[in-house]
């Protein structure tokens with residue numbers, strides 16, 4: 001995947017501006033401190049907290065991911081593989097619980113990436129400003 005794509009930062013836990021610095025402190029969504037973010041990009045200094053309450057709207061992004069996951073698994077297991085709906089629902093609930101930290105992180109990265117486009121040149125300028 002091209003590192004100039006917006007999807008790169010969403011999928012690989014990277015700063016949406018420079019694609020170098022990590023967005024979350026921990027690499028894994030399944031660690032104890034999965035929700036801890038950097039306030040600024042450790043590489044270029046991009047602000048990850050544009051305003052108070054910025055990430056409230058990422059709940060709706062997370063909701064969209066859960067809806068897509070539920071519909072996708074429904075079509076695969078119930079429609080295509082003809083598994084009974086009760087067994088599907090019994091399997092869906094734990095999968096949603098297990099995916100909550102992952103979707104939480106992806107939703108936050110997606111939300112910030114909507115507002116910050118990749119710009120390696122500006123990221124280099126910010127790096128000079130931060131380091132000088």
Ligand SMILES: [Zn+2]
Pocket residue numbers: 015016017018019020021041042043044045046123
């Ligand atoms: Zn950065």
